[in-house]
Amino acid sequence: MAERLETVRRRIGRACRIAGREPGGVTLTAVSKTQPDPAIEAALTAGQRVFGENRVQEAQARWFGRRAVHPDLELRLIGPLQTNKAADAVVLFDVIETLDRPKLAAALAAASEKAGRSPRVLIQVNTGAEPQKAGVDPGELAALVTQARTLGLRLEGLMCIPPADEAAGPHFALLRKLARRHGLTALSMGMSGDYETAIRFGATHVRVGSALFGERNAPAAPFRG
Numbered sequence: 570m571a572e573r574l575e576t577v578r579r580r581i582g583r584a585c586r587i588a589g590r591e592p593g594g595v596t597l598t599a600v601s602k603t604q605p606d607p608a609i610e611a612a613l614t615a616g617q618r619v620f621g622e623n624r625v626q627e628a629q630a631r632w633f634g635r636r637a638v639h640p641d642l643e644l645r646l647i648g649p650l651q652t653n654k655a656a657d658a659v660v661l662f663d664v665i666e667t668l669d670r671p672k673l674a675a676a677l678a679a680a681s682e683k684a685g686r687s688p689r690v691l692i693q694v695n696t697g698a699e700p701q702k703a704g705v706d707p708g709e710l711a712a713l714v715t716q717a718r719t720l721g722l723r724l725e726g727l728m729c730i731p732p733a734d735e736a737a738g739p740h741f742a743l744l745r746k747l748a749r750r751h752g753l754t755a756l757s758m759g760m761s762g763d764y765e766t767a768i769r770f771g772a773t774h775v776r777v778g779s780a781l782f783g784e785r786n787a788p789a790a791p792f793r794g
């Protein structure tokens with residue numbers, strides 16, 4: 570694990586240098602979904618502190634106890650969120666990357682108010698307009714940004730998962746353009762296969778699973794596009 574982490578960090582550093590960016594401007598999110606405890610512990614031992622999960626319940630089981638041991642953890646929700654899980658999500662996560670509809674924005678605002686805890690929020694954009702995929706359509710983004718701000722959500726950026734069968738670059742470029750248009754600075758884009766490309770296009774957060782932990786055997790495929 571320490572070696573894989575080091576390799577990914579080195580490649581992030583190299584991609585930053587090539588792009589003329591500061592390596593500190595890119596945060597590595599280790600996607601720990603479906604990973605067994607020993608793999609999580611190995612990542613923590615190797616110094617990793619930012620983790621991404623795609624299911625609220627699984628993340629609760631994995632991280633509630635570890636919070637006490639590692640107060641400097643940052644937990645990021647990167648999978649679709651149902652409104653009835655919003656209350657649990659705002660208690661556990663530091664960042665929710667998958668706001669994608671008005672009803673969820675309202676649920677997050679209400680849950681944050683009630684819990685007295687407001688995670689930072691990213692809006693997931695369905696840059697490929699794929700019918701089966703989560704994310705707001707680019708044409709509806711402006712309205713959702715306005716709503717999120719009006720509700721007082723701590724909106725800081727955008728996230729996307731490009732279509733699996735297309736070059737990712739144009740999707741990353743679109744996400745960056747949309748973020749600039751709305752004055753948003755965080756860009757969560759790039760996974761194991763394309764995080765260096767994403768850094769070229771301005772990613773501030775890359776979400777890396779299999780390149781760190783090895784291939785997953787559990788069926789996480791639906792969220793990979």
Ligand SMILES: *Cc1c(COP(=O)(O)O)cnc(C)c1O
Nearest residue numbers: 600647760761776777778779792
């Ligand atoms: C699983 C997942 C990842 C990590 O994918 P890898 O290809 O294993 O790096 C990144 N983002 C999201 C939203 C995911 O669900």
